[in-house]
Amino acid sequence: MNTYxxxxxxxxxxxxxxxxxxxxxxxxxxxxxxxAEGELTEREKALIALAVAHAVQCPYCIDAxxxxxxxxxxxxxEMTEAIHVACAIRGGASLVHGVQMRNICRKVSx
Amino acid sequence: xxxxxxxxxxxxxxLTRERATTLQVNVxxxxxxxxxxxxxxxxxxxxxVMDRQTMEAVIDFARRNSFAVIDITGGAPxxxxxxxxxxxxxxxxxxxVMMRSNxxxxxxxxxxxxxxxxxxxxxxxxxxxxSTNRGQTEAQRGSGVWEKSIAMRKKLNEAGYGVPGTGLNLxxxxxxxxxxxxxxxxxxxxxxxxxxARKWGIRFTGLFTFxxxxxxxxxxxxxxxxNYAPYMEKLAAxxxxxxxxxxxxxxxxxxxxxxxxxxxxxxxxxxxxxxGSPVHISEVPEAGEGIPVATxxxxxxCTAGAGFT
Numbered sequence: 001m002n003t004y005x006x007x008x009x010x011x012x013x014x015x016x017x018x019x020x021x022x023x024x025x026x027x028x029x030x031x032x033x034x035x036a037e038g039e040l041t042e043r044e045k046a047l048i049a050l051a052v053a054h055a056v057q058c059p060y061c062i063d064a065x066x067x068x069x070x071x072x073x074x075x076x077x078e079m080t081e082a083i084h085v086a087c088a089i090r091g092g093a094s095l096v097h098g099v100q101m102r103n104i105c106r107k108v109s110x
Numbered sequence: 111x112x113x114x115x116x117x118x119x120x121x122x123x124x125l126t127r128e129r130a131t132t133l134q135v136n137v138x139x140x141x142x143x144x145x146x147x148x149x150x151x152x153x154x155x156x157x158x159v160m161d162r163q164t165m166e167a168v169i170d171f172a173r174r175n176s177f178a179v180i181d182i183t184g185g186a187p188x189x190x191x192x193x194x195x196x197x198x199x200x201x202x203x204x205x206x207v208m209m210r211s212n213x214x215x216x217x218x219x220x221x222x223x224x225x226x227x228x229x230x231x232x233x234x235x236x237x238x239x240x241s242t243n244r245g246q247t248e249a250q251r252g253s254g255v256w257e258k259s260i261a262m263r264k265k266l267n268e269a270g271y272g273v274p275g276t277g278l279n280l281x282x283x284x285x286x287x288x289x290x291x292x293x294x295x296x297x298x299x300x301x302x303x304x305x306x307a308r309k310w311g312i313r314f315t316g317l318f319t320f321x322x323x324x325x326x327x328x329x330x331x332x333x334x335x336x337n338y339a340p341y342m343e344k345l346a347a348x349x350x351x352x353x354x355x356x357x358x359x360x361x362x363x364x365x366x367x368x369x370x371x372x373x374x375x376x377x378x379x380x381x382x383x384x385x386g387s388p389v390h391i392s393e394v395p396e397a398g399e400g401i402p403v404a405t406x407x408x409x410x411x412c413t414a415g416a417g418f419t
Contacts, residue, residue: 041297042297043297043301067290070286070288070290071286071290071291071292071293072293072294072297073293073294073297073298073301075241075242075243075246076243076245076246077243077245078243
């Protein structure tokens with residue numbers, strides 16, 4: 001194996017249940033329920049998942065939810081905007097901690 | 111046995127013809143565009159078009175039978191010499207006549223004034239619109255297509271097409287811009303209707319979402335891009351036995367530009383003739399019932415997910 005990530009492993013996700021079937025079943029049932037049409041459409045949920053996939057930088061999720069977004073009817077511009085939302089929150093989360101830095105600076109500085 | 115027939119066998123299903131209610135006429139491979147998903151490999155360099163003699167045979171066939179729908183496709187039908195005659199005759203022979211159009215050919219001025227003929231004869235226009243995204247649309251249909259296509263849609267709206275109460279139907283067709291499955295038709299129609307109205311003030315009657323056929327230019331792209339095997343696996347994995355009963359090939363007969371009969375336009379592209387051997391439209395009184403539909407691996411695109419009916 002040349003890399004820790006192999007695209008073929010995505011299809012083997014269910015194998016994670018082999019040594020802990022009960023919790024795996026609960027997780028996959030929950031997962032399925034989460035992505036079902038509700039107050040949000042399946043398309044909107046797939047867009048959120050795509051953005052989160054980029055925030056947590058999961059290549060499996062990026063692969064799966066890029067296709068899911070296309071097949072649920074999102075276009076490339078919408079998907080790009082969703083990733084910018086993830087980027088803004090990630091970047092904003094770093095930047096807002098600058099307030100802590102400034103607080104500490106103020107406390108220890110003359 | 112092809113992979114489609116294997117799937118039918120697993121579910122103990124058979125695919126045989128019923129009474130033909132739709133006559134689909136492919137008037138040729140000549141087109142002003144060379145879309146990358148085109149299953150008939152149509153384009154500006156193609157010269158296969160239906161001649162007047164074949165048109166007469168098609169009209170005779172339509173007169174002998176009672177079709178609910180006559181569906182005229184291509185290539186770009188607007189570019190075929192004599193198409194106005196065929197459209198005009200067809201309009202008198204079936205309650206619904208539709209013409210598939212990429213809209214750019216329809217926008218070009220011609221002596222026949224096809225848009226006016228369609229409006230006068232209340233011919234339904236079925237227009238390609240793969241995506242509400244310019245980049246994805248032009249990746250599929252070619253650069254420069256977007257603006258002209260939007261402009262022609264607005265002109266059709268001005269002429270009454272897609273406007274409720276006019277009797278002038280404008281349907282849109284969205285094929286995926288790549289090797290993935292089409293969007294659920296209801297969800298896509300809702301989104302397209304909102305997006306087109308909000309961004310461009312465009313109205314339309316309805317939307318069809320169709321899977322791309324692994325044939326012609328699209329098959330070549332799938333093979334060259336390394337997508338062929340995963341795409342075929344995806345189609346096979348998405349096989350939905352419930353779609354088989356409503357497949358259009360059961361109730362549609364397709365005639366190609368040279369007058370030969372097929373169970374559908376995809377079999378025409380794949381070279382799989384109706385009833386197993388080439389037969390000309392002038393040689394048969396009607397499309398037979400109970401005859402097995404010719405099949406190939408490409409048929410999996412019609413049974414994936416919600417299906418292609």
